[in-house]
Amino acid sequence: MDKTPDISTLGVRAGQVRSQFNEHAEALYLTSSFLFDNAAQAAARFAGGEEGMVYSRYTNPTVSMFQERLAALESAESCVATASGMAAILATAMVHLKSGDHVLCSNAVFGATIQLFSSILTRFGVETTFVSPTRTQEWQRALRPRTKLFFLETPSNPLTEISDIAALGRVAKSAGALLAVDNVFCTPALQRPLELGADLVIHSATKYLDGQGRVLGGAVLGAKTLVGDPMTAFLRTAGPALSPFNAWVLLKGLETLQLRMVAQSAAALELARWLERHRAVARVHYPGLASHPQHELAKRQQRAAGSVLSFEVKGGRAAAWRVIDSTRMISITANLGDVKSTIIHPASTTHGRISAEARAAAGVTEGLVRIAVGLEAVADLQADLERGLT
Numbered sequence: 001m002d003k004t005p006d007i008s009t010l011g012v013r014a015g016q017v018r019s020q021f022n023e024h025a026e027a028l029y030l031t032s033s034f035l036f037d038n039a040a041q042a043a044a045r046f047a048g049g050e051e052g053m054v055y056s057r058y059t060n061p062t063v064s065m066f067q068e069r070l071a072a073l074e075s076a077e078s079c080v081a082t083a084s085g086m087a088a089i090l091a092t093a094m095v096h097l098k099s100g101d102h103v104l105c106s107n108a109v110f111g112a113t114i115q116l117f118s119s120i121l122t123r124f125g126v127e128t129t130f131v132s133p134t135r136t137q138e139w140q141r142a143l144r145p146r147t148k149l150f151f152l153e154t155p156s157n158p159l160t161e162i163s164d165i166a167a168l169g170r171v172a173k174s175a176g177a178l179l180a181v182d183n184v185f186c187t188p189a190l191q192r193p194l195e196l197g198a199d200l201v202i203h204s205a206t207k208y209l210d211g212q213g214r215v216l217g218g219a220v221l222g223a224k225t226l227v228g229d230p231m232t233a234f235l236r237t238a239g240p241a242l243s244p245f246n247a248w249v250l251l252k253g254l255e256t257l258q259l260r261m262v263a264q265s266a267a268a269l270e271l272a273r274w275l276e277r278h279r280a281v282a283r284v285h286y287p288g289l290a291s292h293p294q295h296e297l298a299k300r301q302q303r304a305a306g307s308v309l310s311f312e313v314k315g316g317r318a319a320a321w322r323v324i325d326s327t328r329m330i331s332i333t334a335n336l337g338d339v340k341s342t343i344i345h346p347a348s349t350t351h352g353r354i355s356a357e358a359r360a361a362a363g364v365t366e367g368l369v370r371i372a373v374g375l376e377a378v379a380d381l382q383a384d385l386e387r388g389l390t
């Protein structure tokens with residue numbers, strides 16, 4: 001092909017392999033194992049001397065199609081799919097860290113990611129220091145001789161802080177550490193971290209890659225030496241493989257990814273501008289607003305600002321809860337990445353287990369409300385929010 005196809009084309013076309021029946025849509029291979037022609041072929045497949053399917057914990061044609069399509073979207077040499085986003089992060093840690101190693105992690109990552117690094121991995125001798133997602137010098141200062149991994153999410157949740165991927169990639173490289181970026185909020189439709197200098201991209205496919213709130217899934221992407229070879233070996237043995245059914249749902253999700261991310265970002269921007277003008281709202285956090293502290297960086301790094309925004313209602317927790325409880329359409333749930341808009345009060349839910357001081361330091365105030373904007377008309381979202389704001 002003379003020209004790399006556009007991302008919308010890749011989402012629809014990349015990675016499909018057709019069977020002898022020439023089916024038009026991607027086939028779902030719902031099978032745990034595969035037949036061999038004879039004992040010699042079985043032996044050759046097990047020894048790795050012959051390519052081919054053996055068992056769905058190792059490889060499955062539907063899972064392979066999903067991996068190929070997502071790799072094309074992220075411009076990655078290789079992709080391994082996992083059972084969930086957390087399984088992808090765990091696999092990354094198990095493959096690239098060992099006892100005695102040190103991790104630098106943004107303090108504004110997904111709650112379960114903080115738990116994984118701060119409690120589970122410490123039992124295996126891996127220590128983690130949590131640093132600011134936006135102050136690159138903090139990462140430089142916190143380096144240790146055994147720092148092996150940088151981990152971040154950008155934009156962050158729920159305050160949509162933007163990390164400078166290229167700058168942190170340079171710090172990681174000079175320290176001999178890998179930079180892993182959790183690209184859940186942007187997806188490759190809006191941001192491609194490998195092109196900006198990241199070594200690894202992590203996905204919870206559960207969110208925007210599915211896009212319709214149906215299945216769990218995850219993925220890690222990067223160079224073959226960092227992902228394809230060592231991670232495939234780990235997943236085969238350790239077991240958190242993606243189910244073929246979930247891979248098939250996710251393949252169909254990728255077909256509309258570009259369309260959804262562009263439309264949901266446009267709706268979020270419109271809603272953010274409306275909220276910013278609202279008398280009952282003290283502050284709006286959204287990278288697409290000129291008032292956002294890293295607005296310029298977001299414009300350089302992302303194609304659009306994404307679908308997640310948060311805003312501070314005047315009047316603290318009571319006022320925030322009134323906005324949430326007055327909605328009749330927007331779903332009250334902690335999930336995001338759906339075409340159905342969702343709303344949540346971070347201070348008493350997703351960020352409820354950290355101390356009040358840590359929460360305040362992180363900017364997760366009692367009046368803060370987070371919305372992940374879906375595909376409903378913006379006017380209907382406004383009407384649903386207006387009831388509790390006045």
Ligand SMILES: *Cc1c(COP(=O)(O)O)cnc(C)c1O
Nearest residue numbers: 084085086110182184204206217
């Ligand atoms: C949901 C989420 C995860 C975890 O993914 P699961 O598929 O739920 O395991 C990781 N990172 C981010 C940013 C998420 O939103």
